[in-house]
Amino acid sequence: MSDNDNGDWKNTTIDAAEAASHPEVAAEVEQITHLRQTIDNIDMAVISLLAERFKTTAQVGVLKARAGFAPADYQREEYQIERLRRIAHEVGLDPEIAEKYREFVVTEAKSRHQRIADAGGDPGVLDIFA
Amino acid sequence: MSDNDNGDWKNTTIDAAEAASHPEVAAEVEQITHLRQTIDNIDMAVISLLAERFKTTAQVGVLKARAGFAPADYQREEYQIERLRRIAHEVGLDPEIAEKYREFVVTEAKSRHQRIADAGGDPGVLDIFA
Numbered sequence: 001m002s003d004n005d006n007g008d009w010k011n012t013t014i015d016a017a018e019a020a021s022h023p024e025v026a027a028e029v030e031q032i033t034h035l036r037q038t039i040d041n042i043d044m045a046v047i048s049l050l051a052e053r054f055k056t057t058a059q060v061g062v063l064k065a066r067a068g069f070a071p072a073d074y075q076r077e078e079y080q081i082e083r084l085r086r087i088a089h090e091v092g093l094d095p096e097i098a099e100k101y102r103e104f105v106v107t108e109a110k111s112r113h114q115r116i117a118d119a120g121g122d123p124g125v126l127d128i129f130a
Numbered sequence: 131m132s133d134n135d136n137g138d139w140k141n142t143t144i145d146a147a148e149a150a151s152h153p154e155v156a157a158e159v160e161q162i163t164h165l166r167q168t169i170d171n172i173d174m175a176v177i178s179l180l181a182e183r184f185k186t187t188a189q190v191g192v193l194k195a196r197a198g199f200a201p202a203d204y205q206r207e208e209y210q211i212e213r214l215r216r217i218a219h220e221v222g223l224d225p226e227i228a229e230k231y232r233e234f235v236v237t238e239a240k241s242r243h244q245r246i247a248d249a250g251g252d253p254g255v256l257d258i259f260a
Binding site: 012013014015028029035036039040042043044045046047048049050051052053054055057063064066067068069070072074080083084091092093094097098100101102104111112115130 | 158162166174175177180183184189193198199204227228232245
């Protein structure tokens with residue numbers, strides 16, 4: 001709901017003030033507030049898992065460098081693509097989103113490496129498809 | 131390790147066969163295999179959480195539409211940006227990656243909506259920054 005009642009508004013701040021000034025949507029505001037807490041909890045879990053993931057892929061990068069392995073293991077990449085799509089199907093996620101997630105972590109591993117190097121730091125070993 | 135020993139190889143398949151043919155790197159192969167299982171477990175958890183996240187944001191989208199709220203709540207977006215950066219800092223993740231994760235879920239919510247519409251299906255209500 002908004003002061004602009006012609007349906008053209010592009011933005012609504014959904015909070016207690018909105019619920020108080022528009023009591024007819026108070027039930028929706030309450031449910032949205034509840035669902036947002038779930039979303040926030042999911043995000044906290046994902047961010048924590050991503051922290052562990054990047055720590056783990058960094059370790060793999062170090063081991064690969066020590067053994068003389070190339071950063072890329074395309075067989076591993078194919079395995080991950082297929083596996084993530086299968087899991088997505090099982091858990092009810094659009095498989096395209098699972099693939100985008102995989103691309104996201106690969107891209108971010110590279111970007112992070114570059115950011116550290118650009119800042120004059122030691123980026124460590126670059127690893128992709130860990 | 132690779133048959134190409136001049137250091138220019140771009141790809142290494144790291145598996146039991148590699149360890150068997152290059153016993154000097156067998157220890158690294160074993161550790162990498164172990165770490166990859168951790169990465170795979172993390173990915174399974176993240177994919178499951180993303181499935182729950184998209185189900186939850188879809189519910190928020192329905193509620194917003196029912197109440198006449200706009201899809202975007204920029205105050206919510208600002209809250210999420212700040213919160214995810216703070217959490218990233220706490221858990222030891224590059225805050226830039228946390229922000230990219232947030233952009234990823236927003237972008238994917240839009241892309242998924244478009245894909246379903248393009249395929250002639252009912253994409254439901256588009257929601258961003260749920």
